[in-house]
Amino acid sequence: MSPLLDHVVLGGGQDASAVTTTDHRAGKFEAKFFDKILQEEIGGVKGHFGPINALAFNPDGKSFSSGGEDGYVRLHHFDPDYFNIKI
Numbered sequence: 001m002s003p004l005l006d007h008v009v010l011g012g013g014q015d016a017s018a019v020t021t022t023d024h025r026a027g028k029f030e031a032k033f034f035d036k037i038l039q040e041e042i043g044g045v046k047g048h049f050g051p052i053n054a055l056a057f058n059p060d061g062k063s064f065s066s067g068g069e070d071g072y073v074r075l076h077h078f079d080p081d082y083f084n085i086k087i
Contacts, residue, residue, distance in 0.1 A: 001036065004061030005083070008036045011052030011066065031055055031066050031076075035087050042085055047074055 001008050009031050029048040034041050050069035057064045063077040 002057050002061055003059060005085075006036050007033050007042065009033050009055050009057065009064055011055055011068075029068060031064070038087055040087060042087065043082075045076055048072065 011029070011031055028046070029050060029052055030044045030046040031052060032041055032044040045066075048066065048068035048070050050071075052066050052068045054067040055064065063075060065073060065075050067073045
């Protein structure tokens with residue numbers, strides 16, 4: 001959950017039943033952002049080629065990290081537009 005906004009980030013993007021039949025280069029695993037009050041998706045970030053196991057906002061709310069079974073930890077920094085999202 002974001003420390004600054006009413007947003008939550010969740011990992012996902014591909015059905016578990018399709019994981020073993022999909023080429024690893026076609027990764028469809030992404031972090032998705034939702035407004036926690038309205039429960040509407042507001043955006044997503046693609047990048048992992050395996051299931052996402054960990055997601056966390058930086059305490060300052062200006063970035064988040066994701067860790068996946070592909071062996072990568074990714075650090076994502078929000079651009080200024082993120083803080084002005086209107087739903």
